[in-house]
Amino acid sequence: MNDREARVALNRLGEPGDVRMSGLVAELGAERVYTLLRDEREITGIYTDVAQRLRGLDPAADLAQADARGIRFVCPGDEEWPSGLDALSGCEPIYRRGGAPLGLWVRGPLSLREACARAVSVVGSRSATTYGVDVASAIAAHVAGQGFCVVSGAAFGIDQAAHRGAIAAPGPTMAVLACGVDRAYPAAHRPLLDYLADNGLVVSEVPVGCAPTRLRFLSRNRLIAALAQGTVVVEAAVRSGALNTASWTVRLSRVLMGVPGPVTSAPSEGVHELIRSGGATLVTRGEDVLELVAPAGEHLTAPHRGPMRPRDRLSGLDQQVLDAVPLAQAVPAHSIARTAGLGARVVVSTLSRLRGGGFVEHDEAGWRLGPAALDASLTPSPRRPA
Amino acid sequence: MNDREARVALNRLGEPGDVRMSGLVAELGAERVYTLLRDEREITGIYTDVAQRLRGLDPAADLAQADARGIRFVCPGDEEWPSGLDALSGCEPIYRRGGAPLGLWVRGPLSLREACARAVSVVGSRSATTYGVDVASAIAAHVAGQGFCVVSGAAFGIDQAAHRGAIAAPGPTMAVLACGVDRAYPAAHRPLLDYLADNGLVVSEVPVGCAPTRLRFLSRNRLIAALAQGTVVVEAAVRSGALNTASWTVRLSRVLMGVPGPVTSAPSEGVHELIRSGGATLVTRGEDVLELVAPAGEHLTAPHRGPMRPRDRLSGLDQQVLDAVPLAQAVPAHSIARTAGLGARVVVSTLSRLRGGGFVEHDEAGWRLGPAALDASLTPSPRRPA
Numbered sequence: 001m002n003d004r005e006a007r008v009a010l011n012r013l014g015e016p017g018d019v020r021m022s023g024l025v026a027e028l029g030a031e032r033v034y035t036l037l038r039d040e041r042e043i044t045g046i047y048t049d050v051a052q053r054l055r056g057l058d059p060a061a062d063l064a065q066a067d068a069r070g071i072r073f074v075c076p077g078d079e080e081w082p083s084g085l086d087a088l089s090g091c092e093p094i095y096r097r098g099g100a101p102l103g104l105w106v107r108g109p110l111s112l113r114e115a116c117a118r119a120v121s122v123v124g125s126r127s128a129t130t131y132g133v134d135v136a137s138a139i140a141a142h143v144a145g146q147g148f149c150v151v152s153g154a155a156f157g158i159d160q161a162a163h164r165g166a167i168a169a170p171g172p173t174m175a176v177l178a179c180g181v182d183r184a185y186p187a188a189h190r191p192l193l194d195y196l197a198d199n200g201l202v203v204s205e206v207p208v209g210c211a212p213t214r215l216r217f218l219s220r221n222r223l224i225a226a227l228a229q230g231t232v233v234v235e236a237a238v239r240s241g242a243l244n245t246a247s248w249t250v251r252l253s254r255v256l257m258g259v260p261g262p263v264t265s266a267p268s269e270g271v272h273e274l275i276r277s278g279g280a281t282l283v284t285r286g287e288d289v290l291e292l293v294a295p296a297g298e299h300l301t302a303p304h305r306g307p308m309r310p311r312d313r314l315s316g317l318d319q320q321v322l323d324a325v326p327l328a329q330a331v332p333a334h335s336i337a338r339t340a341g342l343g344a345r346v347v348v349s350t351l352s353r354l355r356g357g358g359f360v361e362h363d364e365a366g367w368r369l370g371p372a373a374l375d376a377s378l379t380p381s382p383r384r385p386a
Numbered sequence: 387m388n389d390r391e392a393r394v395a396l397n398r399l400g401e402p403g404d405v406r407m408s409g410l411v412a413e414l415g416a417e418r419v420y421t422l423l424r425d426e427r428e429i430t431g432i433y434t435d436v437a438q439r440l441r442g443l444d445p446a447a448d449l450a451q452a453d454a455r456g457i458r459f460v461c462p463g464d465e466e467w468p469s470g471l472d473a474l475s476g477c478e479p480i481y482r483r484g485g486a487p488l489g490l491w492v493r494g495p496l497s498l499r500e501a502c503a504r505a506v507s508v509v510g511s512r513s514a515t516t517y518g519v520d521v522a523s524a525i526a527a528h529v530a531g532q533g534f535c536v537v538s539g540a541a542f543g544i545d546q547a548a549h550r551g552a553i554a555a556p557g558p559t560m561a562v563l564a565c566g567v568d569r570a571y572p573a574a575h576r577p578l579l580d581y582l583a584d585n586g587l588v589v590s591e592v593p594v595g596c597a598p599t600r601l602r603f604l605s606r607n608r609l610i611a612a613l614a615q616g617t618v619v620v621e622a623a624v625r626s627g628a629l630n631t632a633s634w635t636v637r638l639s640r641v642l643m644g645v646p647g648p649v650t651s652a653p654s655e656g657v658h659e660l661i662r663s664g665g666a667t668l669v670t671r672g673e674d675v676l677e678l679v680a681p682a683g684e685h686l687t688a689p690h691r692g693p694m695r696p697r698d699r700l701s702g703l704d705q706q707v708l709d710a711v712p713l714a715q716a717v718p719a720h721s722i723a724r725t726a727g728l729g730a731r732v733v734v735s736t737l738s739r740l741r742g743g744g745f746v747e748h749d750e751a752g753w754r755l756g757p758a759a760l761d762a763s764l765t766p767s768p769r770r771p772a
Contacts, residue, residue: 015725049727052720135649185714211712213725260646260658263521263670272646275661276668282661284649326597328571334438339401339599341435 001059006030007075007102008059008207013037013050014102016205017219020044022099026089030102066105066208070197071181074112075103082116085226091251094244097219101205104223107181108174108201115149115172115201119228120293121249122150122165123242124158124235125267132158132235132267135259137165139232142286144171146299151176151228153220154189154196158234158242163192167199174201176227178220179212203227221245230255230293232283236270243270250279255292257283310372311359321350322359322373330365387445392416393461393488394445394593399423399436400488402591403605406430408485412475416488452491452594456583457567460498461489468502471612477637480630483605487591490609493567494560494587501535501558501587505614506679507635508536508551509628510544510621511653518544518621518653521645523551525618528672530557532685537562537614539606540575540582544620544628549578553585560587562613564598564606571598589613607631616641616679618669622656629656632666641678642666696758697745707736708745708759716751 001009007030014021024033024043036043037054063073074080088100106112120143122136136158140150144166152162154175166173175196177185181204184190196202205223206216221241225231225248233256236242249256258280261268274280283289290299311322324340325331337347351367354360358372387395393416400407410419410429422429423436449459460466474486492498506529508522522544526536530552538548540561552559561582563571567590570576582588591609592602607627611617611634619642622628635642644666647654660666669675676685697708710726711717723733737753740746744758 015727018727050724052730053724131648131650187714211715211717213712214709215725259649260654260661260668262517262648263645264517268646269670272668272670275646276670276674282646282658282668284655284658284662288662323600326599328573329597331597338439339601341401341404344438 001031001034003030003077004073004075004103005059005063006034008062008073009034009057010037011102011205012057012059012062012207013053014046015219016101016216017093017097017099017222019093019096019098020046022089022102025102026099062207069182069208070107071208072106073103074106076100080106080112082113082227084116084228085223087252088222088226091222091248094222094247095215095218097215098222101223103205105181105204105206105208106201107197107203109199110149110172110174110201112201112203115174116151116227118147118294119149119151119174120289121224121228121231121245122152122158122162122234123224123231123245124233125237125240125242126155126157126159127237127267128157128161128235129261129265129267131261131265132259133161136161136232136234137168139234139259139283139286139289140165140173141169141171143289144173145169146286146290147171148290148293149174149200149228151224153177153224154185154193154202156186156188160189160192162234163196167195172200174203174227176220176224177202177204177212178206178216180204180206180208180210182208183211185212217241218244222248225249225252225254228254228293230257230289232257232259232289233271233274233280234259235261235265235267236274237267238270238273240270243274246274246280256280257289257292259283310357314354314357314359317346318350318354318359321347322354322369325351325360325367325369325373327369330363330368332366336367387417387420389416389463390459390461390489391445391449392420394448394459395420395443396423397488397591398443398445398448398593399439400432401605402487402602403479403483403485403608405479405482405484406432408475408488411488412486448593455568455594456493457594458492459489460492462486466492466498468499468613470502470614471609473638474608474612477608477634480608480633480637481601481604483601484608487609489591491567491590491592491594492587493583493589495585496535496558496560496587498560498587498589501560502537502613504533504680505535505537505560506675507610507614507617507631508538508544508548508620509610509617509631510619511623511626511628512541512543512545513623513653514543514547514621515647515651515653517647517651518645519547522547522618522620523554525620525645525669525672525675526551526559527555527557529675530559531555532672532676533557534676534679535560535586535614537610539563539610540571540579540588542572542575546575546578548620549582553581558586560589560613562606562610563588563590564592564602566590566592566594566596568594569597603627604630608634611635611638611640614640614679616643616675618643618645618675619657619660619666620645621647621651621653622660623653624656624659626656629660632660636665643669643675643678645669696743700740700743700745703732704736704740704745707733708740708755711737711746711753711755711759713755716749716754718752722753
């Protein structure tokens with residue numbers, strides 16, 4: 001039995017993400033661990049747990065059957081193995097789950113390694129709002145359109161919106177499941193998963209044919225975090241599973257991002273906590289995400305700027321006089337000169353010039369702001385150089 | 387002419403926040419600066435600017451007339467002077483405006499110093515959404531209800547909502563104006579300002595009778611930041627004046643807070659930029675604000691927690707077995723035992739116990755999750771101890 005077959009066998013023996021198993025394999029190698037267990041040797045309590053599963057193991061047959069269904073097993077040493085997964089070995093477990101996977105079962109035409117070289121995970125609540133679904137879809141479409149693979153979990157709500165956004169871009173996307181890659185959970189997402197198997201990737205640590213359990217979802221979440229350079233959380237209530245993925249992202253020192261929403265919306269509460277605590281950076285659009293996850297300098301965003309206003313094009317002197325014209329009440333020119341701290345003559349000639357541009361108006365009572373100045377009168381730009 | 391009268395005179399001579407004037411007064415004292423200017427001595431270019439205003443100055447009459455209208459002048463050395471303003475002297479100016487004010491014109495029954503000892507500024511766009519107005523009002527009501535004075539600018543939108551929230555609490559609130567405290571800008575807020583003059587505070591650096599200008603709004607913003615321990619920005623478009631107040635808050639090393647909103651809402655864009663850049667801490671409710679601005683430990687918030695679920699009360703063994711029950715498909719007990727890594731006998735007895743609580747169901751096909759477990763099946767709590 002070679003290393004690949006031993007990994008397939010151990011993958012079926014243990015539960016995905018069991019830290020004892022991944023630790024033993026890292027220490028002794030997969031073939032040695034398999035041989036010890038096959039010989040009914042107890043190691044760190046694993047034998048007792050897996051004894052019943054040892055009977056009838058046939059990894060070579062597993063691989064052949066999977067291959068016949070277009071499913072491959074990708075493990076360390078393979079050209080397609082994504083190096084980002086190895087970082088999991090250095091992380092403390094959560095719920096006794098952690099470590100690098102022994103291998104991944106994969107369907108789909110993309111190279112797993114290439115997809116993960118530029119990848120962003122987009123996760124969130126199953127009970128998402130239309131707001132969350134729209135934003136997740138728009139962010140996924142933007143990053144996928146720039147060639148980044150959108151990684152998610154194929155669940156209802158935000159996950160589904162993320163995959164769909166990427167598909168519409170069109171761009172690469174990958175579903176990471178808590179059941180075998182041949183299964184559809186939820187069943188309603190069979191067409192989505194079939195599409196991803198034909199055009200993107202469907203990935204799981206759980207052997208072919210296996211059903212999802214709660215622990216398998218927890219183990220799966222660490223893979224979503226580890227397969228990408230960063231994770232965007234879009235709507236996550238306070239106890240959402242997406243926060244488990246967020247926690248893994250931080251443990252892996254990957255970039256954690258959160259999309260805010262109304263403070264009155266329960267599905268945004270968990271995200272707001274992540275941002276408030278400093279764990280996540282606030283992002284509002286795909287450009288923000290790429291600026292954070294792309295190689296430095298590659299996707300710099302232009303700062304948000306309001307539209308140019310007519311007054312922005314005025315000279316310094318013109319602005320100084322205009323700033324001294326009262327907002328609501330006409331006053332004589334000498335009063336404006338005093339407020340501006342300028343001589344009367346220059347103020348009068350400046351006011352005449354500003355009147356030509358519609359910035360000020362003049363009548364018997366004096367000078368007041370004109371239509372071109374009014375929209376901006378109370379909202380100075382904080383970005384204008386002082 | 388004493389120090390107070392000299393300050394009243396210089397206050398009328400210079401524009402509010404003119405850094406040259408505040409710098410000179412800090413260096414030479416108000417009486418000396420006034421004497422120099424009165425004697426037509428040029429100092430740092432100020433004399434030329436203010437020469438026209440020197441004629442007809444009568445600070446004693448200004449003070450008497452103000453007093454007759456229930457307006458007082460509060461300046462350094464007075465018992466009512468809020469010490470937080472002094473920090474402005476150490477700040478770099480913006481738009482050539484900065485420095486501590488020479489004094490403030492004040493209406494209202496509260497002590498300015500006491501109000502500012504526990505104060506939170508709440509600012510934002512005039513063109514606010516109903517969402518922003520509701521959140522600003524709720525936050526103001528909470529902090530005012532805890533005895534913190536809500537400081538704002540009496541403008542339309544967020545400012546108005548902040549004052550109203552505080553009034554409804556009921557709690558203290560203060561308007562800081564860009565015109566004389568006897569004037570109402572906007573005119574529609576005359577009743578609000580009258581109410582504040584009777585029950586709270588109306589404050590301005592601009593002499594009584596003077597009209598607002600754009601520069602006076604900029605100068606006013608630094609006072610809003612300096613009069614409180616922290617500033618909450620609720621909705622601010624990218625070029626909102628509230629961002630100018632935010633900038634002063636950071637310069638003063640006070641606590642800057644931002645309320646997020648939908649990323650699709652333009653009035654929230656400026657706030658999201660503040661949070662994203664790390665300048666502002668995200669807050670969603672009054673409790674968050676008090677935790678940040680109150681003396682350490684005085685207003686600690688409980689962490690956001692989801693509601694308890696039935697499964698939270700299960701023992702460790704019960705949870706371990708339950709976590710191994712597939713979500714969608716009935717399976718025999720020995721399959722669950724393998725997934726859980728437990729012996730068959732203990733799993734069968736645990737399943738029977740779980741069945742009593744409605745966590746699992748049993749039929750000919752085997753065991754599946756029951757109604758008590760289903761709501762929580764995919765959303766593990768990230769806060770449960772590992």
